Amino acid sequence: MTAITYAPLEAPQWPLLNKFYRSHQSSMKAVKDAQLWVARGDEIIAGLCLRTQAHGFWLTGLFVAPLSRKQGVAAALVNRAVTACDGPVWLFCDPELQGFYEGLGFTLEAELPQALHERLVRYQRNKAMIALGIGL
Template sequence: MHYRLLPTPLKPLADKFYRSQRSPMRASAAAQVWVAQKDAIIASLCLRAVDDGLWLTGLLVMPDWRGQGIATRLLTEALADRRMPVWLFCHPDLQPFYQRQGFRPAPLLPPTLHQRLKRYQLTKKLVAMHCQPQ
């Protein structure tokens, strides 16, 4: 298994991965895209600068590879050298997974994310979480 930051010219491969999994997720042009690869991409996540931190989106592992620690390892690699807080929105069922990774419920969000969460919560059940730099 190989975990890496996907070079900018290869970002379309992440979108191809998301589409192959029938996911609406996409890698924004401004995001860092991290992947786990065996022969092909089997997991991906995006990190985007927001206010004074990073916003984590799009963490997805192929169903056949779930339960093997790939998401944990991918998060560990992607967040290893960060020096700023990281925020994410997740379904309440995923809260225990993110708590094991060091995330906690976010009492406050940067204004940009606060507005986005309010908009998303009109149609989805989501909770905001954050992780402080170590």
């Protein structure tokens, strides 16, 4: 088995993350204006996006390939990406994932940058979502 590496994806390679998401029928999308992080062995097995927001970052698009789940890949990828951030990191998630993110040091976040607060309110109209933050 190839060792897993966790690192930012260089700008010219950003389409690889979208290809990964599509190959797993994920609705996640990598965007050019974000820091893209991946976990890979022989190929990409997980990815996430860190988008600049206010004085920090908004973590989106965390997805792990089904065969690589329950092996600590998501936790390792999030930890590496967040550690590299200069500023706070926020994310939105289903309340069922709160324990996972709290285990990584995130806490319930009552105060969000205005743009993220507005987005969360919109998302909450259609599904249960909570906001968490770290490095605040």
